[in-house]
Amino acid sequence: ETQQVAKVRLLDAAPTIACFRSEVLEGLRQPIKTLPCKFFYDAEGSQIFDAICELAEYYPTRTELAILQQAMPAIRHWVGPDVRLVEYGSGASRKTRLLLDQLEAPAAYLPIDISREHLLAASQDLAERYPAIEILPICADYTQPLSLPQAQRSVGRTVVFYPGSTIGNFHPDEALSFLTMMRELCLPDGGVLLGVDLKKDPSLLHAAYNDTAGVTAAFNLNLLARINRELDANFALANFRHYACYNPIQGRIEMHLVSLHDQTVWIGDQQIDFRRGEPIWTECSYKYHLQEFAALAAQAQLAVAEVWTDPQNLFSVHYLRP
Ligand code: AVJ
Numbered sequence: 001e002t003q004q005v006a007k008v009r010l011l012d013a014a015p016t017i018a019c020f021r022s023e024v025l026e027g028l029r030q031p032i033k034t035l036p037c038k039f040f041y042d043a044e045g046s047q048i049f050d051a052i053c054e055l056a057e058y059y060p061t062r063t064e065l066a067i068l069q070q071a072m073p074a075i076r077h078w079v080g081p082d083v084r085l086v087e088y089g090s091g092a093s094r095k096t097r098l099l100l101d102q103l104e105a106p107a108a109y110l111p112i113d114i115s116r117e118h119l120l121a122a123s124q125d126l127a128e129r130y131p132a133i134e135i136l137p138i139c140a141d142y143t144q145p146l147s148l149p150q151a152q153r154s155v156g157r158t159v160v161f162y163p164g165s166t167i168g169n170f171h172p173d174e175a176l177s178f179l180t181m182m183r184e185l186c187l188p189d190g191g192v193l194l195g196v197d198l199k200k201d202p203s204l205l206h207a208a209y210n211d212t213a214g215v216t217a218a219f220n221l222n223l224l225a226r227i228n229r230e231l232d233a234n235f236a237l238a239n240f241r242h243y244a245c246y247n248p249i250q251g252r253i254e255m256h257l258v259s260l261h262d263q264t265v266w267i268g269d270q271q272i273d274f275r276r277g278e279p280i281w282t283e284c285s286y287k288y289h290l291q292e293f294a295a296l297a298a299q300a301q302l303a304v305a306e307v308w309t310d311p312q313n314l315f316s317v318h319y320l321r322p
Pocket residue numbers: 052060164165166167168169208209216219283284285
């Protein structure tokens with residue numbers, strides 16, 4: 001018996017080790033040490049992130065899935081037939097399956113993710129599940145300019161899928177540029193289907209980023225473990241503490257790794273000094289009011305065609321049009 005394994009060709013533009021090293025060193029040499037959150041997602045980090053999505057405290061994933069499920073008939077109407085679906089930060093592509101199952105004969109799916117192994121596994125799975133859809137995975141840091149491959153089949157409009165409230169990882173000015181880029185991609189008659197986490201009781205937000213099982217802490221600390229693995233560094237993970245808090249003035253979760261002591265860390269031959277209590281800022285996750293987000297989209301010349309929320313108004317899904 002022969003087993004048919006669908007083959008997918010990966011377009012690999014992943015950041016090199018040299019890029020990773022220079023961005024890490026640049027971040028750690030700032031007066032306020034920072035590390036870009038995109039580097040959370042190595043093979044290990046992507047697995048830990050998938051575990052976060054299953055946590056009782058982490059409401060966004062299941063809430064967004066439920067919203068998408070409910071909104072599917074309307075989404076199908078907005079998106080229409082023969083679409084080229086482009087997804088940024090596709091990860092395990094779990095939410096995408098809903099779309100690929102229920103859209104009207106989608107022609108091509110282009111998942112873009114920085115995490116190569118994760119992307120390949122998800123793409124292979126999708127290629128087997130959806131033989132009629134052209135699957136074109138791209139491994140890349142999508143915060144950098146990126147040209148997308150042509151789909152073989154002639155396709156209709158381009159729709160961008162950007163779930164998970166990953167837009168919240170950008171500062172508002174960066175979010176605006178990213179929205180502008182997505183607008184250009186979906187011109188003239190496509191759209192952007194995106195998830196946005198909403199402002200709410202800060203204790204709910206606090207719990208979502210400080211789960212009792214410590215999975216989010218492990219996700220945060222994995223960044224240091226990754227630097228050790230890939231850049232010949234010697235971070236002692238026990239010397240850093242996961243710290244996440246909601247800043248209601250900025251409207252964002254801030255995630256940090258706080259040095260518990262005065263200490264020196266080596267990254268190859270580069271010395272980095274930490275004071276006791278000094279943070280490395282690893283992530284922000286902005287939360288929006290619906291009107292705030294609509295105003296940001298409008299600045300990028302995107303109009304909210306329709307917006308869906310859950311009954312508790314925890315999370316929102318927007319269909320934006322140029
Ligand atoms: C991937 C951006 C949606 O900000 O909530 C989860 C990442 N960080 N727990 C978020 C994350 C800590 C997540 N996003």
